[in-house]
Amino acid sequence: MPATPEPAVPSLPPFRGRIGRDPRSGHYAVPRRYRLHLSLSCPHCLGIAVTHSLLGLADVLPVTLLPAVPDRPDGGHTALLPLYEASSHRHPGPAAAPVLSDDWTGRIVSTHTPDILRDLARQFGPYGRGGADLFPPGAxxxxxxxxxxxxxxxxxxxxxxxxxxxxxxxxxxxxxxxxxxxxxxxxxxxxxxxxxxxxxxxxxxxxxxxxxxxxxxxxxxxxxxxxxxxxxxxxxxxxxxxxPAFGPHLDLDGIARRHDAHCRGPEAAGAALRILDWGVPVVAQTV
The missing domain is CATH 1.20.1050.10 (Glutathione S-transferase Yfyf (Class Pi); Chain A, domain 2)
Incomplete structure (x- = not known):
């Protein structure tokens, strides 16, 4: 039987709203207007959480953490259902993370990770305390x-x-x-x-x-x-x-529980090996 490390979630078009600087766009950058909903056992959510920390956005863009294992059979989170239902009438798919929502309207702005990462850096970055230039010009x-x-x-x-x-x-x-x-x-x-x-x-x-x-x-x-x-x-x-922007977001137990909850593939000998001991802190010399 093939290994299936991630749950099979129906492929649906993501929400693709963007944060712009022009107020006429509807979604413009305002501190504490928007919220991230993340489950750190999800790789997309983990990347967004790290980016959020690198930019120093804790006081600008709140984060709501979700359980490591989605609590619905379709791979979604019950806590996100109100946002999905307000944003898409009779939404046919799972209420899945990550989500960037608008607290003013109670609706979803985006579920598309690459767009969320760009908007965090370009639209909210100037408000943050991190000072990181995560999208260098020309790169x-x-x-x-x-x-x-x-x-x-x-x-x-x-x-x-x-x-x-x-x-x-x-x-x-x-x-x-x-x-x-x-x-x-x-x-x-x-x-x-x-x-x-x-x-x-x-x-x-x-x-x-x-x-x-x-x-x-x-x-x-x-x-x-x-x-x-x-x-x-x-x-x-x-x-x-x-x-400090990477390691604290690493939920090893949550990743394991999420995997075990959905994977139906057989384990192999590699399961008994480990490449890194991610839970042991080391002294960073160049970061």
Whole structure:
């Protein structure tokens, strides 16, 4: 039986509202008008939470944390139902996180993670205390390329490598090539795009967390040893875990419970191995 690390959620068009500076757009940046609804066991939510902390938005954009395991059979959260019902009459899909909502109207602005990340940085960033420039000028294409690489080159390849049947070895080989390219990239700079943390690092860190805490459990021991054989890449993951905007959001128990609640795939020998001890704090030297 194939491994299914994430619950099967119906594919529905996301809410795609944007936050603009022009008041005529309806959604303009105002401190404490909007709210994030996040479940830290979800990789998309984890990335948004890290970005929110890097930008120092705690006093600008409140966060409501949801349980690690969705409480509805369709993979949604009961607590989000009022927002979904107010935003979409008889909404046909799950009331899923992440959600950026408007407290003034009681409706959803966006559920689309890339848009939420951009709006946090560009529209709310000037109000924050973090001072981070997570979308450097001229790096848009490179940032999008990293996001696609994480989703297809790592997440999808790792899922395929954890399934039984044809294509497993090819998927593992493709995954190791991608990890090797990332290892090489980190030889010349501490972060993916240079000397400072950007949203590309948030994307990759969340992907590495998922690789070691979820996908690894469906891989054989040799595959996990191959994945672990990229010391710069995993040292980078360890350094970011020590950063106060990253590590405190890492809910290892919640990730495990979410996975166990929905996964029907068999575990393999890799489940007994561990690449990083994410729960042990380390001293960050370059972050």
């Amino acid at each position: 848009e294409a490179e940032t999008d390329a990293v996001r696609r690489l994480c989703e297809h080159g790592v997440n999808e390849a790792a899922q395929s490598a954890g399934r039984t049947g044809a294509g497993r070895e090819e998927a593992l080989a493709a995954l190791l090539r991608v990890l090797g390219s990332l290892e090489w990239r980190l030889t010349s700079a501490p972060y993916l795009l240079g000397d400072t943390i950007t949203v590309a690092d948030v994307e990759l860190w969340v992907t590495l967390v998922r690789l070691d805490t979820v996908h690894r459990r469906h891989l054989d021991a040799a595959a996990v040893e191959g994945i672990a054989g990229h010391p710069r890449l995993w040292d980078y993951a360890r350094r970011l875990a020590a950063h």
